[in-house]
Amino acid sequence: MISYISYRNAPLKYTGEVRIFDEQAFQGMRKVCNLAARCLDELAELVKPGMTTKEIDSFVFSFGVEHGALPADLNYRGYTASCCTSINHVVCHGIPDNKPLREGDILNIDVTYILDGWHGDTGRMYSVGKIKRAAERLIEVTHECLMRGIASVKPGIRTGTIGAAIQQYAEAEHCSVVRDFCGHGVGQIFHDAPSILHYGTPDHGIELREGMIFTIEPMINLGKAGVKILKDGWTAVTRDRSLSAQYEHTVAVTKTGYEIFTL
Numbered sequence: 001m002i003s004y005i006s007y008r009n010a011p012l013k014y015t016g017e018v019r020i021f022d023e024q025a026f027q028g029m030r031k032v033c034n035l036a037a038r039c040l041d042e043l044a045e046l047v048k049p050g051m052t053t054k055e056i057d058s059f060v061f062s063f064g065v066e067h068g069a070l071p072a073d074l075n076y077r078g079y080t081a082s083c084c085t086s087i088n089h090v091v092c093h094g095i096p097d098n099k100p101l102r103e104g105d106i107l108n109i110d111v112t113y114i115l116d117g118w119h120g121d122t123g124r125m126y127s128v129g130k131i132k133r134a135a136e137r138l139i140e141v142t143h144e145c146l147m148r149g150i151a152s153v154k155p156g157i158r159t160g161t162i163g164a165a166i167q168q169y170a171e172a173e174h175c176s177v178v179r180d181f182c183g184h185g186v187g188q189i190f191h192d193a194p195s196i197l198h199y200g201t202p203d204h205g206i207e208l209r210e211g212m213i214f215t216i217e218p219m220i221n222l223g224k225a226g227v228k229i230l231k232d233g234w235t236a237v238t239r240d241r242s243l244s245a246q247y248e249h250t251v252a253v254t255k256t257g258y259e260i261f262t263l
């Protein structure tokens with residue numbers, strides 16, 4: 001049975017309960033989410049053929065620290081970088097390295113900062129120089145999936161309605177939805193309840209209430225949905241090596257709908 005609890009009465013660890021946040025929490029979340037979004041804005045200027053994902057990672061670290069924030073990824077469950085950089089057939093959790101980006105690559109950069117104890121989690125797609133039309137279409141479809149998922153958010157709907165909105169659009173566009181990773185509650189805990197699946201059935205799952213905060217972060221593939229994890233224990237890739245894309249926002253449920261914190 002799912003229960004809802006004021007974040008003020010809940011311990012600072014995962015309990016499976018869904019936290020309800022107040023205006024003070026919203027203010028903290030707006031601040032950190034805005035910082036993460038600004039980092040992604042600035043990266044748009046930097047991503048070019050020849051740049052390495054390690055250089056992107058250094059930028060994410062420095063930009064955060066300069067603004068009083070720490071990257072939540074660093075040392076998270078043994079992860080050793082400040083962000084995830086997922087190129088082409090990498091679905092998510094790509095580890096920054098010294099390989100230069102190449103013309104035609106598409107990549108996701110996913111940044112989470114912690115500021116005043118609040119987590120702001122967001123990711124976007126970037127094109128390296130000129131990319132193929134199929135890659136461009138995948139990026140458009142994936143962004144539309146995220147925005148359709150968000151558009152469904154309001155008190156009273158269930159998490160399955162979000163997933164269904166994403167799945168219906170992705171599949172109508174002949175793309176597939178990755179099942180192995182999901183969106184998550186976020187606040188003073190990085191990955192909290194509830195899980196937000198990017199596929200599902202309308203009116204199934206837990207009911208949304210005003211004051212909930214979570215991410216929606218669909219991973220969409222041009223080919224089949226299957227993924228595998230590489231030997232590094234993190235990098236998720238498509239089994240069929242088809243291109244994959246992801247967008248992520250941190251979103252709150254408001255009285256009448258939603259607020260996107262990471263715009």
Ligand code: MF3
Nearest residue numbers: 073076079084093110112121
């Ligand atoms: N930012 C990812 C998410 O959207 C999580 C990355 S965890 C890491 O939830 F350890 F891989 F960095």
Ligand code: CO
Nearest residue numbers: 121215217248
């Ligand atoms: Co996330």
Ligand code: CO
Nearest residue numbers: 110121122248
């Ligand atoms: Co993220």
